[in-house]
Amino acid sequence: MLKKAVIVVGPSVEDTEFAYPYYRLQEDDFTVDVASNGAVDVIAKHGLPIKANVDIKKLNASDYDMLIVPGGLESPDRLRQIPELLNFIKEMNSANKVIASVCHGPWVLISAGIVKGKNMTTYVGCKDDLINAGAIYHNVPVITDGNIITAPHFRDNAAWIKETLKAYYTINK
DSSP states (O other): OOEEEEEEOOTTOOHHHHHHHHHHHHHTTEEEEEEEGGGOOEEOTTSOEEOOOEEGGGOOGGGOSEEEEOOOTHHHHHHTTOHHHHHHHHHHHHTTOEEEEETTTHHHHHHHTOOTTOEEOOOGGGHHHHHHTTOEEOOSSOEEETTEEEESSGGGHHHHHHHHHHHHHHHTO
16 A cells, blocks of 8 residues: 655744654655645755655645644744645545644644644644644643644654554554
8 A cells, every 4th residue: 555645844844843754754665745835945944955846735635644744833834824735634634644743833733623622732832722722732742632643842753753653554454
């Protein structure tokens, strides 16, 4: 079975929150696309150049098994303003496909309207946003609620992606 993931990025995405899942998923035999607005390459927060190969506005949920939404303050803030991305996230969620997000990334999930009633975590500065959107906030290194996996910080990358893969294999038995 072909396993395919997409990581959505905007300017100043957190370097490690992009790079860790990008390479770790490939190690697990996923094909990993990188989507940005207009399919333009971006520079991460600490200078990592990221080559995009897909336009966010052309994403189709039927093409992917997994979505990764990294943080980095500016990137999620810009991504959450793209209606096509929000629709893609809603479609991924409706299809019970894995959606993994870290740090400020859950802002995008909030804007997509998929967090109400979900057990989630995020960067502490976004905690009130999750709560106000109806999520159940937990101050933990990683949490899975069905198809949604969240973590608060890049120091939690290993646990976050481990849980993301566990969720993928549970959903796709």
